[in-house]
Amino acid sequence: MTKDISRQALRPWLFGTGVALLGMVGSIFLARQQAESAEQVEQARFALAANSVIEALVRRIDAYTEIAFGLRGLFIVNPALDRRSFVEAISHLDVDTRYPGIKNIAFTRYVIAAEKQQFEVRVRADTSVEPQGYPAFAIHPPGERKEYFVADYLWPMSGNRGIHGLDISAQPANLASMHYSQRSGQPVASAPFNLLQETTHRTGFVIRVPVFRSSQNSVTTQEQDQSSNFLGSVSVTLRVFDLVQQLEREGRLQGLQLDMSDRGSSLDNRTVGVKVPLFSTPPVRSIPAARLSRDLSVYGRQWQLDFQPNRQFLSDSERRIPTLIGLAGGLISLLLGALVFLLARGRSHALARAALSGEALKDSEERWRFALEGAGDGVWDLDIQTGEAFFSRRCSEILGYDESGIHADVREWKQRVHPQDLPDVVNAFQRKLDRLSASTAVEFRMQCKDGSWKWIQSRGMVLGMGANGKPTRLIGTMTDITQRKAAEDEIRYLAFYDPLTQLPNRRLLYDRLQQALASSIRSERHSALLFIDLDNFKTLNDAQGHDKGDLLLQQVAHRLTSCVREGDTVARLGGDEFVVILEDLSATAADAAAQAETVGEKIIAALNRPYDLAGLEHHSTPSMGVTLFSDERESIDDLLKRADLAMYQAKSAGRNTLRFFDPDMQAVVSARALLELNLREGLQCGQFLLYYQAQVDRGRVTGAEVLLRWQHPERGFVSPADFIPLAEDTGLILPLGQWVLTTACQQLFAWAADPLFAPLTLSVNVSSRQFRQPDFVSQVLTTLAAAGVNPHQLKLELTESLLLDNVEDTIAKMSQLKAHGVGFSLDDFGTGYSSLAYLKRLPLDQLKIDQSFVRDVLTDPNDAAIAKTIIALAQSLGLGVMAEGVEIAAQRDFLADSGCHSYQGYFFSRPLPLEGFETFFRQAAQV
Numbered sequence: 001m002t003k004d005i006s007r008q009a010l011r012p013w014l015f016g017t018g019v020a021l022l023g024m025v026g027s028i029f030l031a032r033q034q035a036e037s038a039e040q041v042e043q044a045r046f047a048l049a050a051n052s053v054i055e056a057l058v059r060r061i062d063a064y065t066e067i068a069f070g071l072r073g074l075f076i077v078n079p080a081l082d083r084r085s086f087v088e089a090i091s092h093l094d095v096d097t098r099y100p101g102i103k104n105i106a107f108t109r110y111v112i113a114a115e116k117q118q119f120e121v122r123v124r125a126d127t128s129v130e131p132q133g134y135p136a137f138a139i140h141p142p143g144e145r146k147e148y149f150v151a152d153y154l155w156p157m158s159g160n161r162g163i164h165g166l167d168i169s170a171q172p173a174n175l176a177s178m179h180y181s182q183r184s185g186q187p188v189a190s191a192p193f194n195l196l197q198e199t200t201h202r203t204g205f206v207i208r209v210p211v212f213r214s215s216q217n218s219v220t221t222q223e224q225d226q227s228s229n230f231l232g233s234v235s236v237t238l239r240v241f242d243l244v245q246q247l248e249r250e251g252r253l254q255g256l257q258l259d260m261s262d263r264g265s266s267l268d269n270r271t272v273g274v275k276v277p278l279f280s281t282p283p284v285r286s287i288p289a290a291r292l293s294r295d296l297s298v299y300g301r302q303w304q305l306d307f308q309p310n311r312q313f314l315s316d317s318e319r320r321i322p323t324l325i326g327l328a329g330g331l332i333s334l335l336l337g338a339l340v341f342l343l344a345r346g347r348s349h350a351l352a353r354a355a356l357s358g359e360a361l362k363d364s365e366e367r368w369r370f371a372l373e374g375a376g377d378g379v380w381d382l383d384i385q386t387g388e389a390f391f392s393r394r395c396s397e398i399l400g401y402d403e404s405g406i407h408a409d410v411r412e413w414k415q416r417v418h419p420q421d422l423p424d425v426v427n428a429f430q431r432k433l434d435r436l437s438a439s440t441a442v443e444f445r446m447q448c449k450d451g452s453w454k455w456i457q458s459r460g461m462v463l464g465m466g467a468n469g470k471p472t473r474l475i476g477t478m479t480d481i482t483q484r485k486a487a488e489d490e491i492r493y494l495a496f497y498d499p500l501t502q503l504p505n506r507r508l509l510y511d512r513l514q515q516a517l518a519s520s521i522r523s524e525r526h527s528a529l530l531f532i533d534l535d536n537f538k539t540l541n542d543a544q545g546h547d548k549g550d551l552l553l554q555q556v557a558h559r560l561t562s563c564v565r566e567g568d569t570v571a572r573l574g575g576d577e578f579v580v581i582l583e584d585l586s587a588t589a590a591d592a593a594a595q596a597e598t599v600g601e602k603i604i605a606a607l608n609r610p611y612d613l614a615g616l617e618h619h620s621t622p623s624m625g626v627t628l629f630s631d632e633r634e635s636i637d638d639l640l641k642r643a644d645l646a647m648y649q650a651k652s653a654g655r656n657t658l659r660f661f662d663p664d665m666q667a668v669v670s671a672r673a674l675l676e677l678n679l680r681e682g683l684q685c686g687q688f689l690l691y692y693q694a695q696v697d698r699g700r701v702t703g704a705e706v707l708l709r710w711q712h713p714e715r716g717f718v719s720p721a722d723f724i725p726l727a728e729d730t731g732l733i734l735p736l737g738q739w740v741l742t743t744a745c746q747q748l749f750a751w752a753a754d755p756l757f758a759p760l761t762l763s764v765n766v767s768s769r770q771f772r773q774p775d776f777v778s779q780v781l782t783t784l785a786a787a788g789v790n791p792h793q794l795k796l797e798l799t800e801s802l803l804l805d806n807v808e809d810t811i812a813k814m815s816q817l818k819a820h821g822v823g824f825s826l827d828d829f830g831t832g833y834s835s836l837a838y839l840k841r842l843p844l845d846q847l848k849i850d851q852s853f854v855r856d857v858l859t860d861p862n863d864a865a866i867a868k869t870i871i872a873l874a875q876s877l878g879l880g881v882m883a884e885g886v887e888i889a890a891q892r893d894f895l896a897d898s899g900c901h902s903y904q905g906y907f908f909s910r911p912l913p914l915e916g917f918e919t920f921f922r923q924a925a926q927v
Contacts, residue, residue, distance in 0.1 A: 768799065849883045
């Protein structure tokens, strides 16, 4: 009896302690699980930030390398490229603004010992850039060697004069990279070395691109070594400190401590094991436990980037969650243990008295249920034979119900399980009933009262067996694991999506692009890749701050998504670069290109709308490159490079437009670069000349229009349709236009000494870009005064495009010149958008009927009506009128009958060189 009493007294303690210990273990488990999830999230954020730094560094190094490749193209086209052309080509790149970090750009020339003295003499006498030349130039360090690799062309010279003439044999790191580049023909990066022109942060390296004579220029045979074609290399010298500083200005290194080192060469399957430091961020508070190391291959050099966070990537509230869970769980466990002890002792006393009534038994069962639910889990009890179920109040609370709870019906419970998860849930419990699994634990989604979904983890066990050996009851618990699932989803999201714009990142883009390529091959339908870059985005970041730049990127992402179909992909490649994949386009390339162009124009229109950046109104435009794909031979990297090249074509075309990739695009770019180079040489070498086309009034030659011609020594006569647009784009139209004006005035002065030629006038075409110069009026007046010419003998021909913008400025400049006697003619009248309201205000002397109307004036009633209208308009405004393109007598007669008596065209004379025109005029004067 005494033993029974002792056992009954001991049981409450055992129950209370057991429940408390079980709760403590569960709380510790949940706290550790939450801590591990938080640590994984923090590590993922840290890795994402580090990878972003690496991607930005790779893009910047690639951009610098493209400069070297572009300059190499100039040498391939013209192996005799001079120093001035080299420097001018670099100045057009706007290196200081667009490519910070470049210390110098050089052409290192390969010189053999026999040519050393001749080479030094040639450089000293080179005055193409500096008028005094380089009288002190000599290859240094001194010494006799079989060959030299000399820094010949150098930009900028300021701050780098000590490098000019440097034979890189003095720098073993540079010499090794030069030799490898000479042998392989591939770009290569040098080992790190100390920059001569720097006093602090001197570590730098060189990206070197070899230059060989093209096969067309080469005179070597196949047996000769390719070194005979080796001219040297184009090199870009970079300071590592400036590269990292740019990353810091872009906000890439926020929260990160970076150590960069060079591990040696990766060429010829060999790697030097000695690490050479490249850069280290200033030491601050760091987190030693979290480190990340990445290898980066930089054109034959193996770099190692070690990252260490210097701040937490979790908020304080996120870090406190595991501790709070553990403390709360422990406290609840202790309370539950005490409660269970009290309940068990009370129940033990009641059993000992053997006076437990039905109501007391019910109260005890409710207390036990409360004890179980205190741990945070809901309890359910299922009668397998009847289908009736019991759900505790905690089950109802988890799903958002009040005390009335969920109906005790297993069918309604099944209806709340997500349809996609229900088969797995039913299968898991059926396996338990069939005794095929030792335990039942399944995760699924259930619908709450408000219609939302929560993730539930349910565990069950069989309780009670029937006479037939089959289970009769199934009991278990349900736990809310929504927060844990959210943490897991965030980890997956950070791996594949850009946290700023919520768009797919580069990793997911590559996967989507691979799928699109495979789909196009299967369906034999084209897809399109659109590469979008925001124009002048850096200006917004520098002027307004990165917060405004981030707002712009977010709004751009939203607009891009709204412009495409549901099945298409919009991704952020990095920085201000976005990519769009359009799938399932037409089977024919022409139709697919038209479909892609339609979407591209829609995107441009959407991105041109004003942006509201937290109260700041901002306007932004995109440049877009488009490429089609459907061939299994195309790689993802090739597609991105093609779209990127097309995008730069769009920028070259003036931005805010799109361009398609064309396999011949690079050839066109090279040809344009060569033509521009020849154009500059033509200006320097005096290859341009003027032709004169007679202007006739009532049968008498009264003057001529001067026409610019270019006679290239190799190309022959180059059509103005080829070089005038290029001159407009490059700004060379300004010196060309000034040369035409000066030459025409000098010719008028020469004619003034001959009474026969003295009355002639000359008409000079003026481009809109030339006319828009602020000092255009003073240029014309100065030219007239310098030549000593009567201004009344000069007539400037303007186009209607001048009337489309800043008309008041146009009128003011024309009025100033008109006051000095200069005449004006409106060229190609009728083909533009002249406003009659402005026309009557312009101080014009003459309208010129465009030759497109004169050509068909005898056969097309519409052209005849237009010509008559222009003549009548000129007469009503008191202006003279001249017809261009008169080729036959019938055209002249029609125009004369309509009131036009001034003509220009092949019927009278073709454009002639000066001697031919003077001969023609003398013959016409005798008649």
